[in-house]
Amino acid sequence: MKRRFLNARSPLRLLEKGLHGGLGPGNLGVVIAGHGVGKTSFLVGVAVDELLRDGRVLHVSCSHPVTHVRAHYDVVFEELAQQKHLENVAAIHREIDRHRSIRVYPPNTLTPEKLRDAVKLEAETGGAPTLIVLEGLDLTTQSRGDVEDLRSLARELEAEIWLEATCDHERQVTVPDGVAALDGELSVILALEPGDEAVRLRALKDHDNPNLSDLHVALDPSTLLLVRS
Amino acid sequence: MAELSRLRNIGISAHIDSGKTTLTERILFYTNRIHRIHEVRGKDDVGATMDFMELEKERGITIASAATHAEWAGHQINIIDTPGHVDFTIEVERSLRVLDGAVLVLCGVAGVQSQSMTVDRQMRRYKVPRLAFGNKLDRSGANPQRVTQQLCDKLKHNAVMMQLPIGLESKYEGVIDLVTMKAIYFDGENGEKIRIEEIPDAMQSDAEMARETMLDAVSLFSDELTEAILEERVTEELIHEAVRRGTISQDLTPVFLGSAYKNKGVQPLLDAVTRYLPNPTEVENTGVDLSNDEAPIVLASDPNKPLVALAFKLEDGRYGQLTYLRVYQGRLARGSSIVNSRTKKRHKVGRLGRMHASEMEEIDEALAGDIVAMFGIDCASGDTFTDESIDVAMSSMHVPAPVISLSIKPKDTKAQDNMGKALGRFVREDPTFHAGVDPESGETVISGMGELHLDVYVERMKREYNAEVETGAPQVAYRETISRRAEFHTTHKKQTGGSGQFGQVVGYIEPLEGGAFEFVNEVRGGNIPTEYIPSVEKGFASMMAKGRLIGFPVNGVRVVLQDGKSHSVDSSDNAFQAAGRKAFRETYAKAKPVVLEPVMKLEVESPTEFQGAILKTVMQRRGTVVGTTEEDGFCRLEAEVPLSEMFGYATDLRSCTQGKAEFSMEFARYVRVPQEVQDELKKIHGSKVVDEDED
Numbered sequence: 001m002k003r004r005f006l007n008a009r010s011p012l013r014l015l016e017k018g019l020h021g022g023l024g025p026g027n028l029g030v031v032i033a034g035h036g037v038g039k040t041s042f043l044v045g046v047a048v049d050e051l052l053r054d055g056r057v058l059h060v061s062c063s064h065p066v067t068h069v070r071a072h073y074d075v076v077f078e079e080l081a082q083q084k085h086l087e088n089v090a091a092i093h094r095e096i097d098r099h100r101s102i103r104v105y106p107p108n109t110l111t112p113e114k115l116r117d118a119v120k121l122e123a124e125t126g127g128a129p130t131l132i133v134l135e136g137l138d139l140t141t142q143s144r145g146d147v148e149d150l151r152s153l154a155r156e157l158e159a160e161i162w163l164e165a166t167c168d169h170e171r172q173v174t175v176p177d178g179v180a181a182l183d184g185e186l187s188v189i190l191a192l193e194p195g196d197e198a199v200r201l202r203a204l205k206d207h208d209n210p211n212l213s214d215l216h217v218a219l220d221p222s223t224l225l226l227v228r229s
Numbered sequence: 230m231a232e233l234s235r236l237r238n239i240g241i242s243a244h245i246d247s248g249k250t251t252l253t254e255r256i257l258f259y260t261n262r263i264h265r266i267h268e269v270r271g272k273d274d275v276g277a278t279m280d281f282m283e284l285e286k287e288r289g290i291t292i293a294s295a296a297t298h299a300e301w302a303g304h305q306i307n308i309i310d311t312p313g314h315v316d317f318t319i320e321v322e323r324s325l326r327v328l329d330g331a332v333l334v335l336c337g338v339a340g341v342q343s344q345s346m347t348v349d350r351q352m353r354r355y356k357v358p359r360l361a362f363g364n365k366l367d368r369s370g371a372n373p374q375r376v377t378q379q380l381c382d383k384l385k386h387n388a389v390m391m392q393l394p395i396g397l398e399s400k401y402e403g404v405i406d407l408v409t410m411k412a413i414y415f416d417g418e419n420g421e422k423i424r425i426e427e428i429p430d431a432m433q434s435d436a437e438m439a440r441e442t443m444l445d446a447v448s449l450f451s452d453e454l455t456e457a458i459l460e461e462r463v464t465e466e467l468i469h470e471a472v473r474r475g476t477i478s479q480d481l482t483p484v485f486l487g488s489a490y491k492n493k494g495v496q497p498l499l500d501a502v503t504r505y506l507p508n509p510t511e512v513e514n515t516g517v518d519l520s521n522d523e524a525p526i527v528l529a530s531d532p533n534k535p536l537v538a539l540a541f542k543l544e545d546g547r548y549g550q551l552t553y554l555r556v557y558q559g560r561l562a563r564g565s566s567i568v569n570s571r572t573k574k575r576h577k578v579g580r581l582g583r584m585h586a587s588e589m590e591e592i593d594e595a596l597a598g599d600i601v602a603m604f605g606i607d608c609a610s611g612d613t614f615t616d617e618s619i620d621v622a623m624s625s626m627h628v629p630a631p632v633i634s635l636s637i638k639p640k641d642t643k644a645q646d647n648m649g650k651a652l653g654r655f656v657r658e659d660p661t662f663h664a665g666v667d668p669e670s671g672e673t674v675i676s677g678m679g680e681l682h683l684d685v686y687v688e689r690m691k692r693e694y695n696a697e698v699e700t701g702a703p704q705v706a707y708r709e710t711i712s713r714r715a716e717f718h719t720t721h722k723k724q725t726g727g728s729g730q731f732g733q734v735v736g737y738i739e740p741l742e743g744g745a746f747e748f749v750n751e752v753r754g755g756n757i758p759t760e761y762i763p764s765v766e767k768g769f770a771s772m773m774a775k776g777r778l779i780g781f782p783v784n785g786v787r788v789v790l791q792d793g794k795s796h797s798v799d800s801s802d803n804a805f806q807a808a809g810r811k812a813f814r815e816t817y818a819k820a821k822p823v824v825l826e827p828v829m830k831l832e833v834e835s836p837t838e839f840q841g842a843i844l845k846t847v848m849q850r851r852g853t854v855v856g857t858t859e860e861d862g863f864c865r866l867e868a869e870v871p872l873s874e875m876f877g878y879a880t881d882l883r884s885c886t887q888g889k890a891e892f893s894m895e896f897a898r899y900v901r902v903p904q905e906v907q908d909e910l911k912k913i914h915g916s917k918v919v920d921e922d923e924d
Contacts, residue, residue, distance in 0.1 A: 065382075065383065065858065066855055066856030066857070066858055066867050067855075067856075067867070069856065070855055070856060090901070094853070094900075097853050097855075098853050101854060101856070101857075102855065102856030102857070103856065103857050103858075103859065104856060104857070104858040104859070105858075105859055105860070106382065106860050109859075109860070114859070121840065121841055121844065124841065125841065125844045125845060125848055126848070126854075
């Protein structure tokens with residue numbers, strides 16, 4: 001399959017449709033799930049889609065070493081390439097490696113200033129990111145000021161920033177208090193809920209739309225890929 | 230020979246300059262193997278005992294692993310001192326292959342550095358249980374807690390501190406043993422007098438907390454200890470047993486502290502080696518049964534079983550050729566007869582010895598589990614010896630292919646002879662070092678794992694063999710491969726009087742993932758007689774040695790032979806070989822050949838403020854940044870960079886970071902070069918590709 005067809009048929013297009021255009025540049029989105037349900041796989045899936053569409057990704061991890069994060073990308077890309085019979089795999093893999101930057105900070109050491117420094121460095125040495133993934137940084141533990149700063153950064157860069165938050169109720173995800181308190185700063189809130197065969201993706205907030213659509217997207221726990229449901 | 234339960238085969242591995250040679254020196258001193266301590270780069274000009282090669286003494290680094298033997302608390306300890314620089318990792322890997330346990334030396338200031346991570350990966354591969362030693366606690370900025378935490382975070386160890394430091398930096402005095410809950414001080418000129426005291430009052434509560442943390446971690450490995458903790462009847466023996474179990478199963482890394490340079494903390498580390506690291510019977514070693522299709526076979530550390538011993542290191546020393554052997558099973562006695570599993574040659578065992586750096590102690594026999602030096606037997610590194618009653622080889626070691634080469638030319642006739650001797654020795658000593666003659670230029674070419682690797686051999690030629698050589702520019706080991714399927718329908722026909730030559734081959738070539746060359750025969754109906762099929766394969770295979778793009782070896786080609794024709798009189802082995810060669814020549818260009826280059830995994834560590842400058846050095850070299858880790862004002866950059874771009878990197882890095890960065894590099898994989906680089910390479914090397922092989 002050619003890359004442009006793969007992009008056109010990606011389940012992420014369904015997600016964008018369900019979210020009335022997707023997260024969109026300048027906005028913050030958060031995915032909420034229980035421990036080990038697949039938040040990182042969702043974030044990597046979104047990032048790989050961005051890379052395949054010629055975007056640049058800055059993946060910031062506060063929970064895994066560089067090699068681990070890279071391996072996650074490799075697994076998702078290789079699985080996707082194999083399933084969709086993607087043409088020119090090696091060259092595309094090289095290209096997305098070049099357009100993705102992984103930065104790792106020990107838990108509780110990442111500050112908005114450090115993130116800004118990192119973004120500046122990216123812009124100077126390769127190009128400013130169009131998507132930033134903040135993995136392992138639990139949104140429920142962040143101050144409102146830090147989150148406001150993140151939103152300003154997203155707007156300055158015209159980039160999307162995806163974050164994650166952990167909740168206790170695995171099957172019926174509700175917005176944790178820490179996230180609810182930041183409501184005004186977050187444009188999209190998604191929940192990942194384990195079902196019988198796949199992990200379902202459900203919208204809890206879609207910009208200012210009061211009517212939440214079905215997203216028809218799920219995470220396949222065996223392949224770690226986002227799929228249509 | 231001690232009973233096996235009192236034998237330890239250990240290695241001391243770490244990042245360069247973490248102080249492992251200094252530590253080994255202290256161990257030899259405290260075990261009465263040497264009577265005076267010499268520093269690695271000391272003022273006494275003697276150099277550390279383990280760094281016995283001249284070059285090592287000069288550079289202050291350890292190149293070859295010297296094996297030595299020591300005795301401590303009724304235990305026999307064989308110690309292999311291993312090099313820290315990544316260019317010599319084959320030495321580290323070989324040592325780990327024969328070890329039962331290891332001490333991972335970490336700098337108390339810098340903590341887990343890039344080379345510690347490489348070494349740790351290697352230890353994991355060979356399932357070597359390890360203890361950690363946080364060294365250099367007398368240095369400014371020493372922080373053993375951070376070192377322990379880094380062991381957990383960066384290396385994913387379950388590390389637990391077995392001691393607490395008493396003071397740090399210039400006030401570093403000794404350690405608190407969290408098992409005995411006593412303070413240990415190291416008095417005397419060389420720290421040889423151990424003084425045990427009560428824990429200083431100011432540290433009592435810290436020590437109690439640290440002991441609790443330690444007991445929490447350790448009790449996971451012993452139900453008895455857990456019960457004892459609950460019932461408040463913990464004994465030292467119960468703790469030792471639990472730590473030992475956790476260490477041997479590689480689920481626990483006990484951390485010890487000290488400053489080898491200041492003679493502190495070494496003796497408790499020796500106690501830990503004997504207490505917690507496994508004896509040879511507690512480690513499972515496997516070989517392959519050559520008489521049973523290389524089926525894996527478990528070897529028993531039993532002196533009464535048939536002999537199996539591995540030659541893991543060769544050395545040319547003052548006693549002639551030395552072969553370091555690890556006896557895995559049976560016994561190796563002076564005067565007995567042994568067989569090399571690879572060559573099937575029989576040898577008589579001459580002198581046997583235990584090495585203490587460059588001194589030797591003769592012995593009559595070595596039993597299963599021991600590491601000894603054997604004299605005067607010609608073999609290669611990695612060869613297995615048996616007593617002929619079984620046909621076993623130790624599983625092959627992971628040996629990476631060389632990625633860089635250098636042409637060398639002797640300066641005079643005398644150097645010419647000596648160079649030959651030196652190269653012969655080095656090739657046998659080090660499987661990653663290759664030497665040969667380029668048939669076109671007639672020059673001698675040496676190949677290895679990096680610039681420094683080759684530099685060291687050039688220096689050794691000069692110093693040890695009096696062979697001074699001139700070197701050419703380093704040459705990267707490029708490869709060629711094909712990128713698409715292409716069909717062939719080729720006839721080789723020659724009639725020059727007498728019997729002619731005729732062979733026709735039909736089929737295709739296609740890219741082969743993860744292999745060098747594969748030949749598939751799909752000829753049905755006997756159009757090519759069976760006896761000529763191997764001839765066609767031989768013809769194709771011979772073309773792999775030199776590609777037609779830039780003249781480097783071709784990899785990753787599958788040839789599928791589907792049909793052909795033969796002639797009852799004119800077809801022959803030669804004719805079909807020629808047909809295969811011609812078919813490849815005709816098809817290669819159609820299969821869109823590409824050039825592959827070795828890409829190195831590069832790790833650079835520096836203070837955070839230099840990361841922009843370092844990133845630029847990577848970008849300028851066609852590198853891909855894998856990621857960056859920032860911690861405590863330092864950053865570690867991981868990248869993949871073509872080897873061809875890395876010459877002179879050390880100098881550039883030094884100048885853009887004020888000498889505050891350090892890097893390590895190892896081969897990662899072969900990757901296709903960009904088109905513009907391929908065009909450039911064709912301009913440089915294209916002239917080497919000539920049609921000299923018209924059939």
